[in-house]
Amino acid sequence: MISILKTIWYVFLHTFQKRITVQYPEEKPYLAPRYRGRIILSRDPDGGERCVACYLCAVACPVSCIALQATEDEHGRRYPEFFRINFSRCIYCGYCEEACPTYAIQLTPDFEMGEFHRQNLVYEKDDLLINGPGKYPGYNFWRVAGVQIGGKDKGQAEHEAAPVDVHSLLP
Amino acid sequence: MTSPYPMFSILGMLFGALTIAAGLIWLERRLLALWQDRYGPNRVGPFGLLQVVADGVKIFMKEDWIPPFADKPVFILAPAIIMLTALLSFAVLPVAPGIIISDLNIGLLFVLALSSLGVYSVVLAGWSSNNKYALLGGMRAAAQMISYEVFMGLSLMGVVLQAGSFSLPAIVDAQRELWFVIPQFLGFVLFLIAGLAETRRTPFDLPEAESELVAGYHSEYSGMKFGMFFVGEYLGVTLISAMITVLFFGGWLGPILPPIVWFLLKTLFFISCFILVRASLPRPRFDRLMSWGWKVMLPLALANLIVTGALVLAWR
Numbered sequence: 273m274i275s276i277l278k279t280i281w282y283v284f285l286h287t288f289q290k291r292i293t294v295q296y297p298e299e300k301p302y303l304a305p306r307y308r309g310r311i312i313l314s315r316d317p318d319g320g321e322r323c324v325a326c327y328l329c330a331v332a333c334p335v336s337c338i339a340l341q342a343t344e345d346e347h348g349r350r351y352p353e354f355f356r357i358n359f360s361r362c363i364y365c366g367y368c369e370e371a372c373p374t375y376a377i378q379l380t381p382d383f384e385m386g387e388f389h390r391q392n393l394v395y396e397k398d399d400l401l402i403n404g405p406g407k408y409p410g411y412n413f414w415r416v417a418g419v420q421i422g423g424k425d426k427g428q429a430e431h432e433a434a435p436v437d438v439h440s441l442l443p
Numbered sequence: 444m445t446s447p448y449p450m451f452s453i454l455g456m457l458f459g460a461l462t463i464a465a466g467l468i469w470l471e472r473r474l475l476a477l478w479q480d481r482y483g484p485n486r487v488g489p490f491g492l493l494q495v496v497a498d499g500v501k502i503f504m505k506e507d508w509i510p511p512f513a514d515k516p517v518f519i520l521a522p523a524i525i526m527l528t529a530l531l532s533f534a535v536l537p538v539a540p541g542i543i544i545s546d547l548n549i550g551l552l553f554v555l556a557l558s559s560l561g562v563y564s565v566v567l568a569g570w571s572s573n574n575k576y577a578l579l580g581g582m583r584a585a586a587q588m589i590s591y592e593v594f595m596g597l598s599l600m601g602v603v604l605q606a607g608s609f610s611l612p613a614i615v616d617a618q619r620e621l622w623f624v625i626p627q628f629l630g631f632v633l634f635l636i637a638g639l640a641e642t643r644r645t646p647f648d649l650p651e652a653e654s655e656l657v658a659g660y661h662s663e664y665s666g667m668k669f670g671m672f673f674v675g676e677y678l679g680v681t682l683i684s685a686m687i688t689v690l691f692f693g694g695w696l697g698p699i700l701p702p703i704v705w706f707l708l709k710t711l712f713f714i715s716c717f718i719l720v721r722a723s724l725p726r727p728r729f730d731r732l733m734s735w736g737w738k739v740m741l742p743l744a745l746a747n748l749i750v751t752g753a754l755v756l757a758w759r
Contacts, residue, residue, distance in 0.1 A: 295482070
């Protein structure tokens with residue numbers, strides 16, 4: 273009997289407590305930097321696309337919402353001809369980001385993607401590409417990778433020794 | 444003390460009772476939110492007050508479906524009964540001196556009789572739905588309301604003994620020196636508990652017990668028929684709060700403010716108490732509810748009646 277009255281009293285005391293509701297549209301919730309929201313494609317510090325169209329994100333995606341087509345430019349640099357993410361399927365698991373070898377695909381703390389038509393949730397490369405390096409400011413895949421492209425021969429990457437001339441090793 | 448313009452007071456009472464009952468939907472949600480550290484509906488209109496209008500429009504637009512397996516006439520009749528009995532009880536409620544629709548000399552008995560009739564609504568709804576959960580809810584409601592009604596009536600007899608009348612305005616007038624809550628404190632507590640059970644509010648909401656019985660007796664109801672059960676429940680809450688005010692807390696009596704304001708303030712306070720109880724207490728087991736009613740509350744009510752009777756006899 274006393275415990276019932278005590279319960280009622282404790283509930284009544286909540287009248288004077290601060291409400292914990294975040295009044296969303298006026299008051300934005302705090303989202304951690306690593307929050308998994310809208311997916312973007314980032315660029316190198318010198319402005320080139322980071323994506324090398326390796327398909328690893330498309331393979332890692334558990335709901336198969338990523339579609340892309342690889343191609344090469346005149347310098348031999350691989351890039352996606354198109355890159356399409358269907359956000360009406362995406363479950364924001366972040367596996368694509370984990371799979372990406374070049375930090376190109378990244379998830380951002382933005383979730384306000386409501387649309388009235390399903391079709392508008394299919395984002396093309398134009399919608400996905402941003403003009404910055406995202407979470408990894410200094411990183412440039414083509415400058416550290418050993419692969420040869422136009423303007424950068426073998427052995428010219430950062431921290432890379434010049435290739436050994438195998439003929440010089442002959443006895 | 445009946446008003447010279449009966450139509451005016453009837454319409455006023457009807458409008459007032461229904462407005463308060465509708466407003467309670469908003470008040471209950473806001474207060475529950477307050478006690479759970481939330482905001483509740485605060486978007487539609489000032490403080491979310493127009494939420495009531497939005498809910499009303501929505502519930503009128505809803506499909507009013509009658510299940511093919513239901514007993515159709517009874518199914519339609521049941522929600523009407525609860526509204527009817529709840530609204531009829533307001534006829535004998537003295538809001539302020541002179542503001543009463545009908546000053547029956549047996550007003551208190553009239554209210555008790557109508558609240559007993561209210562059981563029919565719930566039982567018939569449960570029966571005619573032809574659904575096992577609805578039937579279980581209806582049966583629980585019948586058992587609960589009948590057994591809690593017994594000491595509900597008895598708990599009020601102390602007040603009647605002291606006031607010497609069944610007429611509600613006379614009972615209010617008898618409290619000019621001292622509110623009956625002080626000499627009849629036990630009666631007040633018993634009536635509060637019985638009132639909770641009578642209006643089927645938590646913790647006595649076993650007839651609808653949504654965690655066990657879907658929605659109990661109104662599982663099969665939709666649209667405005669469900670809305671009528673809802674409004675009927677809120678009318679019941681308003682009525683019981685008003686009855687507590689009239690019987691134990693001096694009705695319209697109070698200093699400075701006009702009598703009707705005092706009446707409304709006191710009623711609102713008890714409505715808030717009902718909501719506070721809902722916010723804090725869980726539902727008891729059904730057999731405990733029954734044995735509590737018959738083995739604890741009924742003897743207490745009888746003892747209260749006997750002691751009051753003896754004291755009143757000795758006094759005179």
